[in-house]
Amino acid sequence: MVQLKGNNRSAFVASMFGRISRRYDLLNTLMTVGMHYIWRRKAAKLAATHVTGDILDVASGTGDFAFDLLKHSNVKIVVGLDFSPEMLDIAIGKSVRLGFEGSFIPVMGDAHFLPFPDERFVSTTVGFGARNFSDLPKALADIVRVTRRGGKVTVLEIVRPQGKLASVLFLGYFGWVTPKLGRFFAGDYEAYNYLPESVQNFMSATQLSEILEGAGLRNLVVETKGMGSIAIISGKRP
Numbered sequence: 001m002v003q004l005k006g007n008n009r010s011a012f013v014a015s016m017f018g019r020i021s022r023r024y025d026l027l028n029t030l031m032t033v034g035m036h037y038i039w040r041r042k043a044a045k046l047a048a049t050h051v052t053g054d055i056l057d058v059a060s061g062t063g064d065f066a067f068d069l070l071k072h073s074n075v076k077i078v079v080g081l082d083f084s085p086e087m088l089d090i091a092i093g094k095s096v097r098l099g100f101e102g103s104f105i106p107v108m109g110d111a112h113f114l115p116f117p118d119e120r121f122v123s124t125t126v127g128f129g130a131r132n133f134s135d136l137p138k139a140l141a142d143i144v145r146v147t148r149r150g151g152k153v154t155v156l157e158i159v160r161p162q163g164k165l166a167s168v169l170f171l172g173y174f175g176w177v178t179p180k181l182g183r184f185f186a187g188d189y190e191a192y193n194y195l196p197e198s199v200q201n202f203m204s205a206t207q208l209s210e211i212l213e214g215a216g217l218r219n220l221v222v223e224t225k226g227m228g229s230i231a232i233i234s235g236k237r238p
């Protein structure tokens with residue numbers, strides 16, 4: 001699967017998330033022992049602090065990052081963009097249950113071709129989405145384009161840990177445990193086989209920071225969690 005590029009990769013990823021959409025939240029909780037909620041809240045705080053204006057959450061999926069942003073009283077509108085209608089459907093249902101109907105705006109679209117004018121948002125976020133993009137520098141360039149000058153871009157992502165022991169434990173966990181959890185709970189071995197593949201081929205926090213800088217972001221704040229396997233990186237558009 002990892003050899004897939006461009007439109008083929010996008011089609012594969014969209015269809016895979018469509019298939020697992022109903023189990024996505026549960027599997028996230030099982031795989032991270034609930035830690036994904038804490039990591040997202042932390043990233044949302046970085047993204048929402050000292051901002052006044054609308055926020056864009058790219059690869060919004062079932063909406064949890066968007067809802068964590070909306071829990072900050074200064075955040076009134078979050079646009080949640082995703083190319084999987086099934087994932088967005090779940091997000092819409094949750095937004096009604098959480099009372100965010102009207103403040104969560106779902107938009108179907110591709111992160112590489114954002115359907116928004118330049119500098120439309122004061123802050124832009126991507127939670128566990130960057131690893132799936134077929135052309136990360138291109139998607140980031142578009143994300144920076146729609147972010148206001150002086151605004152920020154915050155990325156939360158699984159990364160390759162730096163230390164040898166952490167690397168071995170992490171790859172063993174993602175390579176062995178997650179496909180089995182996926183097969184058992186989601187009945188979809190392929191989807192949860194994709195996760196370790198996408199992680200193995202993904203970058204370290206340092207490499208991801210360099211790509212964000214390459215997209216024009218400055219004053220990067222980098223935090224790692226989960227024995228270095230999770231990165232929260234926030235940068236300003238100058």
Ligand SMILES: C[S@@+](CC[C@H](N)C(=O)[O-])C[C@H]1O[C@@H](n2cnc3c(N)ncnc32)[C@H](O)[C@@H]1O
Pocket residue numbers: 010013014017040058059060061062063064065081082083084087109110111112126127128129132133134
């Ligand atoms: C792992 S989920 C993350 C969902 C959510 N942000 C979270 O924190 O749980 C990745 C999401 O990215 C979406 N996605 C992947 N590539 C995308 C792209 N090129 N454009 C839009 N959405 C994309 C998938 O459909 C999926 O919903």
